[in-house]
Amino acid sequence: AQKVTQAQTEISVVEKEDVTLDCVYETRDTTYYLFWYKQPPSGELVFLIRRNSFDEQNEISGRYSWNFQKSTSSFNFTITASQVVDSAVYFCALRGDSNYQLIWGAGTKLIIKP
Amino acid sequence: ETGVTQTPRHLVMGMTNKKSLKCEQHLGHNAMYWYKQSAKKPLELMFVYNFKEQTENNSVPSRFSPECPNSSHLFLHLHTLQPEDSALYLCASSQVGPYNEQFFGPGTRLTVL
Numbered sequence: 137a138q139k140v141t142q143a144q145t146e147i148s149v150v151e152k153e154d155v156t157l158d159c160v161y162e163t164r165d166t167t168y169y170l171f172w173y174k175q176p177p178s179g180e181l182v183f184l185i186r187r188n189s190f191d192e193q194n195e196i197s198g199r200y201s202w203n204f205q206k207s208t209s210s211f212n213f214t215i216t217a218s219q220v221v222d223s224a225v226y227f228c229a230l231r232g233d234s235n236y237q238l239i240w241g242a243g244t245k246l247i248i249k250p
Numbered sequence: 251e252t253g254v255t256q257t258p259r260h261l262v263m264g265m266t267n268k269k270s271l272k273c274e275q276h277l278g279h280n281a282m283y284w285y286k287q288s289a290k291k292p293l294e295l296m297f298v299y300n301f302k303e304q305t306e307n308n309s310v311p312s313r314f315s316p317e318c319p320n321s322s323h324l325f326l327h328l329h330t331l332q333p334e335d336s337a338l339y340l341c342a343s344s345q346v347g348p349y350n351e352q353f354f355g356p357g358t359r360l361t362v363l
Contacts, residue, residue, distance in 0.1 A: 181354035240293040
């Protein structure tokens with residue numbers, strides 16, 4: 137079975153703080169793909185990143201960075217120097233080669249206070 | 251228009267009404283999806299179309315009926331819905347393949363009275 141767990145239901149920080157959103161996954165597939173999406177209050181899910189299971193290199197894009205660790209089955213997302221515009225619900229998702237469905241986490245609501 | 255568009259953005263309907271949601275993608279993708287997003291629940295995949303053929307139907311009640319006339323358009327026909335069907339309905343598209351990210355429309359906020 138495949139599963140994605142985002143244990144943090146809601147996180148609230150003050151602007152300019154760093155914040156890490158956790159994502160833990162379960163899969164028996166040897167090849168799989170992990171995704172992060174952002175859902176601002178407008179409702180549209182926005183794709184942020186995809187990571188392949190055979191590529192454990194961490195990724196940085198501006199203030200965003202992702203830490204993929206197969207040993208702990210985690211794919212965590214860090215926002216550095218958070219801004220109010222980062223306020224949104226963030227979803228982690230998994231897709232394995234044995235099942236073409238995207239398995240979604242429950243999402244973490246991130247609130248950045250000015 | 252670019253990306254994935256959905257109409258209407260908001261819909262209020264009675265339980266005896268029949269309505270349709272429309273989705274159009276301008277990305278040249280060959281797979282399209284319907285998702286349901288209810289408050290405090292994970293995103294639920296409803297239907298998947300690959301190359302206009304339905305490949306997934308996740309035990310969705312028959313009061314939801316999808317239609318994919320071509321690879322750019324996807325409809326969700328609604329009839330005799332229940333109040334618990336009130337939710338945000340999201341359409342997405344992608345290239346076929348597990349590694350391809352899905353691109354989402356803005357959603358239709360449906361309220362069933």
